[in-house]
Amino acid sequence: MKTPPDENQLVRYLDDEMDLAEKNTFEASLAADAELRAEIESMSRLGAVLRSAMPDGRDVPHPDFFNSQIQVRLAEEKQAHVREFHAPAQVGGWLGWMRTPWFAAAATAVIAVVAFGFWQDRHSAPTGLSVVLSTYAPNPSVHAHSFHSGEAQATVLMLDGLASVPPDRQIVGQQVHHSDMDRQVATTPLFSDEGRVLLVRAVDGRNQPRLLEHTR
Amino acid sequence: MNPDMPSPTAPADGEVPDLDLVKRCQAGDTRAFDVLVAKYRSRVYNMTYHLIQNETEAWDLAQEAFIKAWRGIGGFKLDSGFYTWLYRITHNVCYDWLRKKKFESDGEFDDSRTEHRVAAGAEAVPQMAPRPDQAMRNAELKIRIDAAIAQLSPDHRQAILLKEVEGLRYHEIAEVMQCSLGTVMSRLFYARKKLQEILKDTYENAA
Numbered sequence: 382m383k384t385p386p387d388e389n390q391l392v393r394y395l396d397d398e399m400d401l402a403e404k405n406t407f408e409a410s411l412a413a414d415a416e417l418r419a420e421i422e423s424m425s426r427l428g429a430v431l432r433s434a435m436p437d438g439r440d441v442p443h444p445d446f447f448n449s450q451i452q453v454r455l456a457e458e459k460q461a462h463v464r465e466f467h468a469p470a471q472v473g474g475w476l477g478w479m480r481t482p483w484f485a486a487a488a489t490a491v492i493a494v495v496a497f498g499f500w501q502d503r504h505s506a507p508t509g510l511s512v513v514l515s516t517y518a519p520n521p522s523v524h525a526h527s528f529h530s531g532e533a534q535a536t537v538l539m540l541d542g543l544a545s546v547p548p549d550r551q552i553v554g555q556q557v558h559h560s561d562m563d564r565q566v567a568t569t570p571l572f573s574d575e576g577r578v579l580l581v582r583a584v585d586g587r588n589q590p591r592l593l594e595h596t597r
Numbered sequence: 598m599n600p601d602m603p604s605p606t607a608p609a610d611g612e613v614p615d616l617d618l619v620k621r622c623q624a625g626d627t628r629a630f631d632v633l634v635a636k637y638r639s640r641v642y643n644m645t646y647h648l649i650q651n652e653t654e655a656w657d658l659a660q661e662a663f664i665k666a667w668r669g670i671g672g673f674k675l676d677s678g679f680y681t682w683l684y685r686i687t688h689n690v691c692y693d694w695l696r697k698k699k700f701e702s703d704g705e706f707d708d709s710r711t712e713h714r715v716a717a718g719a720e721a722v723p724q725m726a727p728r729p730d731q732a733m734r735n736a737e738l739k740i741r742i743d744a745a746i747a748q749l750s751p752d753h754r755q756a757i758l759l760k761e762v763e764g765l766r767y768h769e770i771a772e773v774m775q776c777s778l779g780t781v782m783s784r785l786f787y788a789r790k791k792l793q794e795i796l797k798d799t800y801e802n803a804a
Contacts, residue, residue, distance in 0.1 A: 389782045396760060396785070398767050423797075424789050430800040431761045431792070434735070434742045438639030439646055442656060448634050451663050455627050458668075 391417070395424055449567050449584050555579050615679040622670045630670070634663050637680065640763070641687050647758050648691040648751055658694055662687040681765070684773040688755065695751055738799065745795040753788035760785055 393399050394407050411418055441447045523542040530537055558574040560582075568583045583591045613632065621629035641662055646655035665686050673682055746754055752774070759765045759773060770781045 388786045389779070392782050392785045392789070393767075396767070423793060426800055427789060427793055427796065428761055430738070430796070431742060431757070434739045435758075435762050436643065437762050437764075439643035441638045441642045441659065442652065444635075444638060447638055447656070447660065448631055451634055451660060451667075452627060452631060454660075454664055455630070455667055458664075 387417075391420065391424075395421065395428065446567070452584060453567055616675055619670065619673060619675065619679055622667070623673070627667075630663075630667055633679070637683060638663075640680075641683065643762070644684065644687050644755070644758065645691055647746065648755060649694065650747055654694070658690050659687070662690045665690060678769070681769050681772050684759070684763075684765075685775065688773050688775075692751070741796065741799050745792055748795060749788055749791055753784050753791065756781060756784035757788040757792070 390399075390403075390407055394404065394411075399407060411421065520542070523540055525538065525540050527536055527538045529535075555571075556573060557571045557579060558576075560569050560571045562569045568581050570581045571579045573579050580592055615633065615636075618629045618633050622633070638659065642655060642659040645658040645662070646652065649655045649658060662683070666683050669686065673679070746757070749757065755774060756770060759770045765773070767778050767781050771778050774781065774784075776784075
């Protein structure tokens with residue numbers, strides 16, 4: 382939509398978008414044009430009424446929940462991104478590899494290695510063994526290693542070099558069976574294996590964890 | 598620019614400047630983003646509410662605008678205003694929604710198809726607690742202005758809000774609405790003419 386120049390000048394004058402020279406010229410013409418003057422005065426009054434009646438901000442209903450929901454979504458996106466990063470390559474990509482001439486030789490070698498590993502595994506490790514291939518401790522004074530306990534049917538992670546726990550420290554454990562996030566209220570109840578709610582975790586406006594309820 | 602309108606990005610005493618927060622966001626700090634959300638949520642919500650005229654949808658769209666801002670914050674250039682940039686995202690989110698819902702018809706907004714509800718007095722109760730008759734007049738004025746603005750097309754409505762309520766300069770409005778300066782002036786002129794036509798008796802009596 383094209384606006385005639387005088388209309389552009391009118392709004393620019395009203396909104397103080399003119400430089401000094403333009404403003405002086407416009408005010409000179411304004412002095413000689415009663416109709417234009419009346420229009421300017423009317424629009425000025427309109428602007429004043431609009432500004433006085435309309436807030437420049439509007440309280441968001443449930444502002445803390447507004448912030449916490451955004452933080453929940455950001456956390457979800459981050460997790461999704463991590464999952465995507467670690468996901469296997471798409472089928473299309475593998476099909477391309479399969480067309481390469483060395484694919485048959487490489488596939489034969491891989492099958493041989495996997496078969497040997499499988500044979501080794503059957504003869505040296507108990508069924509259901511979870512193997513930790515490598516460990517990394519950010520603190521260089523801590524050495525991490527693991528072993529599989531057949532008796533406990535568990536893989537044990539050992540951390541050597543950590544400070545000992547004070548003897549008077551009371552440590553209480555809870556066996557959490559599963560959790561179920563309620564997106565409507567952004568809470569996550571943690572359940573025991575009997576289906577009892579052990580505690581309810583929520584996040585505050587700054588995405589810090591908060592314990593809402595603790596039942597024993 | 599309205600001289601009474603404080604710059605939305607000017608930090609108050611003790612407040613961390615927007616650009617510092619943005620830099621922290623670009624490094625992946627979601628807490629810094631939380632501060633920006635707390636700072637701008639009422640302005641963003643105000644904009645989505647005026648454009649959509651539905652409280653629930655406006656809340657969701659304000660959320661969506663902030664999520665998109667987070668996704669795009671890595672590409673934000675630090676030499677421009679965060680607030681204007683955030684408004685442009687909000688503008689796009691609202692217009693995508695409007696297009697999806699097919700709310701636009703020939704440049705004029707069809708009020709009958711919205712869920713516009715004005716809670717009388719809810720947002721018009723002045724802080725200084727004037728006399729009841731004055732409060733009632735203010736509330737009534739607010740209702741009439743809201744209803745008049747709802748009759749504008751989304752483009753005209755947003756232009757007038759960005760100018761009169763947010764106090765943005767023409768070049769900032771053009772950036773938010775992704776249009777030329779000439780279009781900004783045109784939208785402001787015709788929005789004001791329309792509001793004059795609808796509200797003339799109201800504001801002449803109020804003066």
